[in-house]
Amino acid sequence: MKISDVARTPFFRDEVLRELDVLHARALVRMPFIHLLLVLGLKFVLLPSVPVRQFVGWSILTVLMEMVRAVVGIRILRHGQDFDAQRVHVVLVVLAGLSGLVISWSAVLFLPVLDSQRQALLLVILFAMPAAGVAVSVGARWILGTYALAILLPTAVAYLHLYPDLWVALWLTLLFFVFLIGVASDAEKLLLRSILIRRERDEAMQALQYSHEETLQAMKRAERFAQARDRVLASASHDLRQPLHTLSLYGAVLSSNPDMATMQQLGRNIDQVVRALGNLLTGLLDLSRFSPEHYRSEQKLFDLDVLVHEVCREFDPIAREKEITLIRETSPIRLMGDAFATMRILRNLLDNAIKYTIRGNVRVIARCEQKQVILIVADTGVGISPEEKEHIFEEFYQIDNPTRDRNKGVGLGLAIVQRLCALTGAHITLESALGQGAQFTVVFPVNAQEWVGWRREEKTVSTNTLSGRKIYVLDDEREILQGMRILLELWQVDVCLARTVDGMMGVFHQSGRPDVLIADLRLEGDEHGAALACRLQEQYGVFPVLIMTGDISSPALQVAHGAGFVVLQKPVSADSLHAVLCEMLG
Secondary structure, eight states: OOHHHHHHSHHHHHHHHHHHHHHHHHHHHHHHHHHHHHHHHHHHHHTTTSOHHHHHHHHHHHHHHHHHHHHHHHHHHHTTTOSOHHHHHHHHHHHHHHHHHHHHHHHHHHGGGSOHHHHHHHHHHHHHHHHHHHHHTTTOHHHHHHHHHHHHHHHHHHHHHHOTTOTHHHHHHHHHHHHHHHHHHHHHHHHHHHHHHHHHHHHHHHHHHHHHHHHHHHHHHHHHHHHHHHHHHHHHHHHHHHHHHHHHHHHHHHTTOOOHHHHHHHHHHHHHHHHHHHHHHHHHHHHHHSSTTTOOOOOEEEEHHHHHHHHHHHHHHHHHHTTOEEEEEEOOEEEEEOHHHHHHHHHHHHHHHHHTOOSSEEEEEEEEETTEEEEEEEEOSSOOOHHHHTTTTSTTOOTTOTTOOGGGOOSOHHHHHHHHHHHHTOEEEEEEOTTSOEEEEEEEOOSOEEEOOOOOOOOOOOTTTTTTOEEEEEOSOHHHHHHHHHHHHHTTOEEEEESSHHHHHHHHHHHOOOSEEEEESOOSSSOOHHHHHHHHHHHHOOOOEEEEESOSSOHHHHHHHHTTOEEEESSOOHHHHHHHHHHHTO
C-alpha cells in the first residue's frame, strides 16, 4: 500500500494524529525550561536597550504560555492512547499559534528601539524558533505551520515597517516558511511509514501467534485423536476377538453332533454372541458414520413428544424386567430438527440410564423453556463420580465393568450421543453425584416450534403382515441368501433369490414386480443395488426398496438416499428387519 493511500484511510489518519499528539506533548513538557533559558539569553541582548517593564512583561507572558502548553501535554500523556485525536490536535494547533504570536510580539515591541546589530541578532533568534519548531512539532504540518506563521509574519511586517524598501525580506520569509512546511511534510511521511511498518509488524506477529496457537491446537487435537484411536482399536480388538473365539468353540461343539438339548442351548448362546457382536460392529460403524465428513443432518418437522413415547415403549419391557418405573413427562412439542439423531440420542441415554439403575425410576422429560426445547433423561441409579465425569463420553469407557462384560454393552452409547449432539448443534450437560443418580440434559437449537393440542393416531402392525407377501432378495453372498431364505420363509414370505444382476432381471421378467425388493448395495460388476433398483422401477413401476449395506459413505449410498430407498446398515438383526418390512408394507 502506498503512503498516500494509507494517509487517506480514516484509521491510519487517526493513528498518525494520535502519534503526533503524543510525541508533541512529550516535547511540550520541556518547553517552559527552554523558553526560560531563551528569556535569560535575550536579557543580555535586549537590555538595557529596551524598557525593562516591557521586557519583563513579555518574558512572563512567554514562559506562562509555554507552561500552559506543558500542562496540556501532561494531560495528554496521562490519557495514554485514549483520547480524541482530532479534537486534541486542534487544541495543540491553536496553542502553537498563540505561542508563536507571543514570541513574535518581541519583534513588534523591541525592533524599533534596538540598534541594527541587536536587530539582526533578534531576527536570527526569531527565525531560528520556527526551524527549531520542526523538532518540537515532530513533523505535524498544521502545528508547525501555525507556529511558524504566527512568528514569521508579524516579524516580517515589523521589519518592513522599519525598512519599507526591503520587500525582498517578505519573499525570503515566505520561501523560508514553504521550506519549513516541506521539511515537516517529509517528517510526517516518515512517521507515517514507521507507523505502517509497525502495524505490519504487529499484524505479522499476531498472525504468527495465531498460527502458532492453531498449530498447537491441531497438535493437541491430533494427539487426542491418536489416543482415542488407539483406545478404540485396543478395546475393539479385545471385544471382537472374544465373541469370535466363542463362536469358534461353539462351531467345534456343533461339528461333534450334539444332542437336541445341547443344540438348543448352543442356538441361544450363539444368538446372544451374534447380537453382542452386532452391537459392537454397529457402534463402531456409527462412530465412523457420525462424523462431519459422512453425516448429513436431515431437518424436518416432527412431534418430539410422540418420538419420546415411541422410544420409551421400546424400553418398557426392559424396565419392567428390572422392576424400574419408566416415567414420561411430555407436552405437545413440534420441533424442526433431525428426528433420527434425536431418536438415537434418546435411545442411547435411556439404555444407559436403565442399565445403571438398580431400583427406583428413570424419568424422561420433554418441554419448552424460554424458547428452547429441552430433553432430560434422569435416573436414580449408581451415579457418576467427579473423576469419571471427565471420561464418561469417551469411546469404550464404562463404569463398573472392568471385565468387559458384553451384557453391559460396549461403552459406545454416550460417545455416539456426544457426536450426534455436536453434529446437530445440540448441547448436552451432565449432573450427577455418586450414589444419587444422573441427569443428562439436551438442549436443541430451535428453528421452528409450535404447541399442538392433538396426538396422531397410533399405528398398529398385525403379526401376519408379512404372510404371503412377495419379497425378492439380491445379494452376491451365497451364505447371506441362504440365511435370508430360511428367515423369510419362517415369516411365511414368498421369497425369490438372486446372486447377480442378470439373475434378478430374470426374476422380474418371470414373476413381475415384488412387494419389497431387498438388495445389497455392493454387487459383482459395475452396477450397484441402488442403481439396479432405480432401473427396475423405471421398467416395472414403483415398488418398495430396502438397501442393506456395510458402507457408511459412498456415491452408491448417496444414490440410495437420493432415491428415497430405505437403508439399513449391516449387521441387521432379525427383529429390526421384521419391523422395517412391516412398516414398509403398512
